[in-house]
Amino acid sequence: MSIDSDRNLTSNALHQRTRTVRAGVEDDQHYGAVIPPLHLSTTYSFAGFAQPRKHDYSRSGNPTRDLLAQALADLEQGVGATVTATGMAAITTVLQLLQPGDLMLAPADCYGGSWRLLDALSRRNAFRLQWVNFRDPADWQPALRQNPRMLWLETPSNPLLRITDIAHVAAARPPGCVLVVDNTFLSPVLQNPLALGADIVVHSTTKYINGHSDVVGGAIISASTELAEQLAWWANCLGVTGSAFDSWLTLRGLRTLPLRMQQHQVTAQCVAEFLQSHAAINKVHYPGLASHPEHALAQTQQRGFGAIISFELLGGESEVAAMLEHLQHISLAESLGGVESLICHPATMTHAAMTTSARQRAGISAGLIRLSVGLEHADDLINDLQQALTQCTAGKQQQPAGQAAARVQKKTGKLSEVSHELL
Numbered sequence: 001m002s003i004d005s006d007r008n009l010t011s012n013a014l015h016q017r018t019r020t021v022r023a024g025v026e027d028d029q030h031y032g033a034v035i036p037p038l039h040l041s042t043t044y045s046f047a048g049f050a051q052p053r054k055h056d057y058s059r060s061g062n063p064t065r066d067l068l069a070q071a072l073a074d075l076e077q078g079v080g081a082t083v084t085a086t087g088m089a090a091i092t093t094v095l096q097l098l099q100p101g102d103l104m105l106a107p108a109d110c111y112g113g114s115w116r117l118l119d120a121l122s123r124r125n126a127f128r129l130q131w132v133n134f135r136d137p138a139d140w141q142p143a144l145r146q147n148p149r150m151l152w153l154e155t156p157s158n159p160l161l162r163i164t165d166i167a168h169v170a171a172a173r174p175p176g177c178v179l180v181v182d183n184t185f186l187s188p189v190l191q192n193p194l195a196l197g198a199d200i201v202v203h204s205t206t207k208y209i210n211g212h213s214d215v216v217g218g219a220i221i222s223a224s225t226e227l228a229e230q231l232a233w234w235a236n237c238l239g240v241t242g243s244a245f246d247s248w249l250t251l252r253g254l255r256t257l258p259l260r261m262q263q264h265q266v267t268a269q270c271v272a273e274f275l276q277s278h279a280a281i282n283k284v285h286y287p288g289l290a291s292h293p294e295h296a297l298a299q300t301q302q303r304g305f306g307a308i309i310s311f312e313l314l315g316g317e318s319e320v321a322a323m324l325e326h327l328q329h330i331s332l333a334e335s336l337g338g339v340e341s342l343i344c345h346p347a348t349m350t351h352a353a354m355t356t357s358a359r360q361r362a363g364i365s366a367g368l369i370r371l372s373v374g375l376e377h378a379d380d381l382i383n384d385l386q387q388a389l390t391q392c393t394a395g396k397q398q399q400p401a402g403q404a405a406a407r408v409q410k411k412t413g414k415l416s417e418v419s420h421e422l423l
Contacts, residue, residue, distance in 0.1 A: 016075065016189060017258040023071035024251055038248045039063040058244060060236045065247040069219070071254060072209070075188035076201050078221035080228025082235045083247055087184065087204025088113055089240035090218030094180055094200060096234040097227075098127040102149035105132050105140060109362035111158040112351030114182070118152075131361070134164040135294070137172075147174055153198075154182040156298075159310045159346045159370040160363055161185075161285045163294035166301055170197025178227075184208070184337075189261045190304040194223045200231075207337030210253040211260050215246045260339070263375055264307035270378040271371070271385070275311050280319065280389045282367070285310040307373040308336060310346075317366040319392035320345055324369075326388040329380055336372035341381060343371050 014022075024036040039062055044055045055061045065083045073081040084090040091114060098104060106118055108131040122129035127149070132140040134153060151173055155164040170179050180200040181193035187208040193201050203209060205217040220235075222228035235241050242250075265288070272286040284291075287298040288305030298305060313319040324332050330341045334349050344350055346364050354362070373381065 019074060020071070020189075020257050021255050023074075023254060024067035027067060036064065036067055036248075036251070038244060040244050059239055059241055062241075062244045062247070064244040064251070065242055068242075068247045068251045068254070071251065072188065072203070072205075072219050073221055075192075076183070076221040077192050077194050078201065078223055078228070079225050080232070081219055081221045082228070082232045083205070083242040083250075084218040084220065084235055084240050085242050085246070086216050086240075087202070087206055087218040088117065089235075089238075090202045090204070090220045091117060091182075093231055093235045093238065093240060094202060094220060095121060095126070096238070097178060097230065098149055100125050100127065103128045103130065103143075103146050104150045104152060105130050105143055105148050106152040107134050107154050107157060107164070108132065108358070109157050109160055109162060109364075110152070110154045111182070112346070112353045114152075114154070115351070115358065116353035131358075134169060135162055137168075140169075141172060144172060144174055144177075148177055150178045150180060152180050152182070153193075155191075156185045156287060156306060156308070158185065159285075159308075159350065159368065161287055161292070161306075161308060161310055163287060163292075163297050163301075165297055166193050166196040166198060185308055186302060186304070186306050187257060187261060187337075189258050190306060191302045194221065196301055199223050199227060205250050206335065208261065208264075209257060209337075210250045211257065211338060212249075212253055213335060213338035213340065215249045215253070217242050217246050217250055260375065261304065261307070264373055265304050267375070267378045267381065268305070268307040268309060268373040271373055271381055272309050274382045274385065275309065278386075278389055280313055280315070280392060282312045282314045285312075309371045309373060311369055311371070312365055313367040313369065313392065315367065315392055317345075317347075320367060320369060322392040323388045326391045327384055328387075329376060329384045330371070336370075338372070339375045341372060341374035341376055343369060346370055 027036040069081040181198045201221045203219045276284045286309045
């Protein structure tokens, strides 16, 4: 599946990669700067009494932030976007659409930070909340009879990479129900939920969109002008809009997004196949593997499989600790989507806020590890994982590291041919 296969998304029919590179280029009307300048001013003068210009105060609007919002709206095929200070700020803003008494259906296996916020607000009666399994129609479709006001999807899910059929959920929702999709794991390069029937897309731009682990941010993209205006109003009212400097850095990161996503995926496929063959690992969760339950669905609604892999060690948490201690070229840290590979233990890190029973329902075991595959060479990542896994598999027969490297080199060569076709 080609990352650049969706040429006819805009009137000028440019490739997605071209649009990311050209976003904001030659926007400067004063000096003709090719790269748009950074507007740090907090306030803007009025043209005269009762004559505000386009921008008056940076919380409400900022030229640099506007460029990032326009680029993201274009890439997600939306009519408008709001850039927020964090990904959680984006989620918080969207939740303002709900009134006390409104019902929200949300996935039981979502990101721990999302779970914490939804749980906390529902307990304060900001809205009613029902956790469901969107992969099982028998679990979520009966709840539609209660006329929910909002459906929240996370696909692929964090951290188990479960895939939800966006178009199917969109078609089944009752009138007046807003469908929101968290598209952080894939970015607009690999998936466009609005084109599949969603009303709102949210991103933690901290992740792939910025891509360099040096900016925290979020974004909301809407399918209708009405929703876009409501969400922009709430973001301004709450004071959660993104800063000019963070927007400028994120726009800079966005320009290389398609190229980064392509290489992320090439390496992730190699790593996933290596992990799947290792004796210490019970299960690998990656949609790019034919063994993944929703592999076929991912092929139909995505333009790639992303670069997040989760896997479960047979020995549980004790083996997790031994493995993580011996990694040399993969950093133990939260977050994902940067050029560097990051690894985390969801039960004690990203999903620690969930109750034990909530983690059990979500399927997040003590032996589960989440890996964000960066842009390092596949051989180096696999060799690092190989030696670290050896520390917790003493006495078990293992594939020699040399053979593993040779097999991966062969696979990398094949995927490089695919990469060349896509680029």
